[in-house]
Amino acid sequence: MKLSRRKFVKDAAAGAMLVGGAPAMLGRALAAEKVKLCSLYPLSGAFAGVGKPGDVGAHLAMQALAKDYGLDIDYVSIDSEGNPGRGVAKVLAEIQQSGTKFFAGAILSSVALAVGAEVHKSGGVFFTAVGADEVTGANCNRSMFRWSVPTYGAIQETVVPLIAMFPDAKRWYTITPKYVFGDSLLRNAVDVFKEKGIEHVGNSYHSLTETEFSGYLTNAAAAKPDVLLLLNFGSQSTNTLRQAADFGMKNKIKIVMVWAAGLEQYQEIGTDVLDGVYVGCQYDVTIDSPGNKKIVELFKRDANRIPSYASVGGYICADLIMRGMKAAGSAEPAAVIKALEGMKYEGPTGNEEIQAFDHQCVKNYYLLKGKPAAQKKSSDDYVEIVSFGKSFLTQAQSLCKMA
Amino acid sequence: MNLYLIQVLNGLGIGMIYFLIAVGLSVIFGIMNFVNFAHGAFYLLGAYLCYAIAAATDSFWLALAVGPLAIGALAWAAETRFLCRLYRVEHMYQILVTLGLALVIQELVVLIWGPIGTHVSAPALFRGVLSYGDFAYPKYRLFVIGFSAVLALTLWLLLERTRYGAILRAGTESTEMVSLLGIDIFRLFSLTFALGAYLAGLAGVLAAPIRGAEPFMGPEALTIAFVVVVIGGMGSFAGALAGGLLVGVVQSVMSSLWSEGANVMIYVAMALVILLRPRGLFGRT
Numbered sequence: 260m261k262l263s264r265r266k267f268v269k270d271a272a273a274g275a276m277l278v279g280g281a282p283a284m285l286g287r288a289l290a291a292e293k294v295k296l297c298s299l300y301p302l303s304g305a306f307a308g309v310g311k312p313g314d315v316g317a318h319l320a321m322q323a324l325a326k327d328y329g330l331d332i333d334y335v336s337i338d339s340e341g342n343p344g345r346g347v348a349k350v351l352a353e354i355q356q357s358g359t360k361f362f363a364g365a366i367l368s369s370v371a372l373a374v375g376a377e378v379h380k381s382g383g384v385f386f387t388a389v390g391a392d393e394v395t396g397a398n399c400n401r402s403m404f405r406w407s408v409p410t411y412g413a414i415q416e417t418v419v420p421l422i423a424m425f426p427d428a429k430r431w432y433t434i435t436p437k438y439v440f441g442d443s444l445l446r447n448a449v450d451v452f453k454e455k456g457i458e459h460v461g462n463s464y465h466s467l468t469e470t471e472f473s474g475y476l477t478n479a480a481a482a483k484p485d486v487l488l489l490l491n492f493g494s495q496s497t498n499t500l501r502q503a504a505d506f507g508m509k510n511k512i513k514i515v516m517v518w519a520a521g522l523e524q525y526q527e528i529g530t531d532v533l534d535g536v537y538v539g540c541q542y543d544v545t546i547d548s549p550g551n552k553k554i555v556e557l558f559k560r561d562a563n564r565i566p567s568y569a570s571v572g573g574y575i576c577a578d579l580i581m582r583g584m585k586a587a588g589s590a591e592p593a594a595v596i597k598a599l600e601g602m603k604y605e606g607p608t609g610n611e612e613i614q615a616f617d618h619q620c621v622k623n624y625y626l627l628k629g630k631p632a633a634q635k636k637s638s639d640d641y642v643e644i645v646s647f648g649k650s651f652l653t654q655a656q657s658l659c660k661m662a
Numbered sequence: 663m664n665l666y667l668i669q670v671l672n673g674l675g676i677g678m679i680y681f682l683i684a685v686g687l688s689v690i691f692g693i694m695n696f697v698n699f700a701h702g703a704f705y706l707l708g709a710y711l712c713y714a715i716a717a718a719t720d721s722f723w724l725a726l727a728v729g730p731l732a733i734g735a736l737a738w739a740a741e742t743r744f745l746c747r748l749y750r751v752e753h754m755y756q757i758l759v760t761l762g763l764a765l766v767i768q769e770l771v772v773l774i775w776g777p778i779g780t781h782v783s784a785p786a787l788f789r790g791v792l793s794y795g796d797f798a799y800p801k802y803r804l805f806v807i808g809f810s811a812v813l814a815l816t817l818w819l820l821l822e823r824t825r826y827g828a829i830l831r832a833g834t835e836s837t838e839m840v841s842l843l844g845i846d847i848f849r850l851f852s853l854t855f856a857l858g859a860y861l862a863g864l865a866g867v868l869a870a871p872i873r874g875a876e877p878f879m880g881p882e883a884l885t886i887a888f889v890v891v892v893i894g895g896m897g898s899f900a901g902a903l904a905g906g907l908l909v910g911v912v913q914s915v916m917s918s919l920w921s922e923g924a925n926v927m928i929y930v931a932m933a934l935v936i937l938l939r940p941r942g943l944f945g946r947t
Contacts, residue, residue, distance in 0.1 A: 305878045308778035437922040464922035470873055470882060473672050473803075474917025474924060480798070481665045494779060498873055501781070505800040505872065507791035527874065529781030 692897015708866020
């Protein structure tokens with residue numbers, strides 16, 4: 260069919276209007292209802308040290324990005340108090356009283372799993388950055404998305420490169436919290452040990468309330484390992500590392516902390532203890548990617564701080580929900596979920612992608628090494644990147660069977 | 663050296679810190695019949711004052727000298743201003759008020775120093791380890807054991823060889839009789855409360871280089887203190903020492919025998935002591 264000039268001009272004009280006016284039209288469509296985005300972090304209690312940065316990051320994302328996405332976002336913070344019962348109660352109140360459908364955050368896996376289940380019942384969307392495999396594994400659901408790398412990837416990107424770097428280090432000892440998350444890290448570590456011919460010379464479990472690790476470190480020293488692998492997290496990994504340094508273990512063996520919380524934890528541990536220790540982390544401020552450079556500039560400009568894993572986790576979870584709304588052209592959770600599945604984007608760690616089958620973001624996990632004081636470029640320059648990579652279970656291996 | 667022998671030595675080291683945390687609480691409860699839930703907060707404050715003074719002056723020793731005194735003074739002020747009004751009320755109200763005081767102190771710590779924990783370096787003199795064959799033990803922990811032993815001896819001398827100690831010991835038997843003998847019982851209470859807080863603060867200062875200072879370490883110390891006091895017997899100095907060492911050794915040895923249960927075995931030990939000797943190892947009827 261011959262295209263007439265009149266038709267061509269008409270179609271081109273219509274196309275230009277559509278493209279040029281789309282953000283405005285989208286904005287008007289979504290702004291007709293001011294969309295509520297609720298962040299859920301421990302703002303009080305033992306986990307406030309990482310909860311508050313998470314909330315700052317989420318708020319910053321909303322302030323900086325909502326307009327660009329053509330969105331009118333109403334931001335609400337909920338204090339989960341680091342307690343699943345209290346966190347869920349507050350989320351339920353928010354859902355029932357305000358009809359809020361979009362939630363981001365959680366620091367503890369127990370809170371995230373409980374909240375994720377409730378958000379799913381209400382047909383909302385929940386984006387989190389916690390660690391337990393179950394979030395995008397056995398307990399996955401259509402409402403829940405996760406940005407952070409779970410335990411399989413954390414072990415693959417820390418233990419495997421270290422085995423390659425130190426081929427003579429054949430004897431590894433583990434210290435593990437007796438908890439689902441700890442068992443998951445241990446199971447993945449043991450699988451790698453078997454595959455790589457590493458001798459697992461011993462493991463000490465400890466309770467989640469433990470603060471005195473000298474007994475476990477004495478067990479470890481008695482087993483004469485080449486590497487001490489810390490599978491605990493938070494203040495427990497801080498105390499274990501600190502006490503291992505006290506016992507002179509840093510001078511004799513390699514110490515690896517698989518699951519570090521980032522800058523806040525490095526500040527707590529201190530340079531002299533962290534020097535020479537290998538840590539695994541979801542994020543580092545020195546990541547060389549366009550997405551991270553943008554985030555670092557934004558944090559320095561608008562929040563007067565260097566971004567950490569906790570704050571970037573909050574930022575990206577909120578950002579991705581908004582990207583989903585923009586891509587869907589709607590604030591309907593079902594449409595946002597569909598838009599997020601398979602989404603590829605420039606994230607803090609470079610090119611990232613949201614897997615459709617389990618709602619897990621495929622991103623890098625980092626192996627870092629503590630710097631000596633003399634090599635620090637600034638007071639917050641604690642670590643350097645040794646290696647990084649993406650390791651995730653395939654759909655066939657995954658325990659996630661989403662309805 | 664045998665692993666279990668090392669664990670016992672380890673346990674003695676931990677136990678001395680537990681003794682320091684608990685002895686103040688034991689004396690306060692024994693003398694004043696006063697349940698002090700702010701005791702852990704004094705320990706917390708001790709750790710943070712250690713951090714603050716050491717950071718400002720680069721001297722752990724100054725922190726060790728000044729920190730506990732400051733906490734003792736704060737406790738004296740709290741006792742003379744409002745805690746003294748609680749002596750004649752039920753224990754429940756004492757718990758409520760002192761728990762409130764503990765929460766206020768904790769939140770003030772968060773307000774001043776932030777929610778993230780801090781690192782405190784051991785004094786330069788005691789950095790590093792002492793090695794004996796394959797066995798290496800931190801010099802600082804050896805210092806803590808030695809210092810606590812000297813302090814325990816000093817406390818014993820204070821209780822056994824001074825007039826104040828005699829009054830304190832009499833007070834654990836009967837405060838009414840002490841009062842009838844013309845001794846200002848309220849001044850005794852203030853001094854005792856301040857001493858107990860001083861000892862808790864001292865424990866916090868000594869513990870800071872071992873486990874750092876973080877805002878939620880108070881409840882953990884309080885739990886241990888109550889366990890030690892129950893095991894050792896309320897109001898008993900010897901009981902606090904025996905209880906602290908027993909808890910430390912149980913925790914340490916169990917980390918080799920049943921690592922995930924090491925923490926729970928402390929409470930099993932407490933339950934066994936209560937069953938076999940309800941008043942504690944050195945408690946009076």
